[in-house]
Amino acid sequence: MDTYSVSSSVDGAIDYGATGVFATLQSIAFLLSTLVDSCPLHREFGLDPPIDDPTSYARASLSAQIIEKIERSIPEVDVVDVLIEDQPLEGKLSATVKVVITNDSEI
Template identity: 45%
Template structure:
């Protein structure tokens, strides 16, 4: 299985197909917070912001996994890398994912 690194989306390719489409969908989910999409308020994930950084990291990881499993089941999360900056209260999240092709093969 080939592993791809996915960061929050910076640009949208409206003609993406195949693996590029799946990776773009994962990046879009990673970039979208719940309640921000007008036609689907449940789309995305809800970040934890008022918890200790270690607890927030664990809860955010679970929320991201749930969102991707629900909205892009063709992606298999292999690893979630969270880089935390405790002084600024920031977390940079990068995913490593595998992709299921149209035949169900990984």
């Protein structure tokens, strides 16, 4: 099985005709860049970033939240690793997620 890496800091256009592995990776990138309550028909979708928490707690909280949301929303994917990088001068946390697609037949 191949391991794929998806970053939250990548800005790009949505490919509405995406299929297969690319569509799955695009779904993960979309989830990482979406805030909770911003999708009208699916309020639970997205992340709820720890805004005022200390960096060490924010990293742990965000990592756990990313794993939970990806495995709930995209069941054909297993999360292998989550790397949270902080950019203290900009006040940002960015995530890079490594995943394995476990069931190619669902894609």
